[in-house]
Amino acid sequence: MATSADAAAIAAVLRDFQAEYEEFAPEQDWWAGRIAALMDAGDSAVLLVETGADELPVGVAYLRFRPSLYQDAPEASLAELYVRPDLRGQGLGRRLLTAAMDHAVDRGATSMDLSTTSADTAAVALYESMGFDRHERSGPDVTAYSFEIDLRAPSQQAPAAG
Structure with a gap:
């Protein structure tokens, strides 16, 4: 589990992510400060995968937690x-996703959601293989997918309203 002291390394990995998909990334120092502040507030958690002798992160899972209305x-x-x-x-992505789901359960979460697009076929395949339900919304250039999974064991799930 990362701490706010890892914020600069987390921001660097996320900058690579944004660059790969040609998306906006905030300025490095500002982003590291923002990540540290969110982690210190307790509503965010970050898991890292490090490989090699340099121990620099090569993968990241960034989780946000929010109160449920229901x-x-x-x-x-x-x-x-x-x-x-x-x-x-x-298998690093699967390892990160499994660890993220386990951490969410440890924090008491009963569900997890995420989103991606049809362009990220590897992520779509991973999420579906891990049991996430896919919902889609089509746009002019890309289909947006949202995924969700119930993290509770079947015996802990609330009965359906009816």
Whole structure:
């Protein structure tokens, strides 16, 4: 589990993620400060994968927690999941996602949601293989997917309203 002291390394990995998908990334120092502040506030958690002798992160899972309107348990949102392209296909993304789900359960969350697009076929396949339910919304250039999973064991799930 990362701490706010890891914020600069987290921001660096997330900058690589944003660059790969040609998305905006805030200025490095500002972003590191923002990440540290969010982690210190307790509503965010970050898990890292480090490989090699330099122990620099090569993958990140960024979770946000929020109160639920419908139950006395937090909801977890996987804001980012990223593994460096040259290290994909080795199970690191699955390991990060599993650890993120386990951490969410440890914090009392009963569900997790996330979003991606049809362009990220590897992520879509990973989420579906891990049991997430997919919902889609089509736009002119891309289909946006939202995913959700119930983190409770079947015996703990509330009965459906009816």
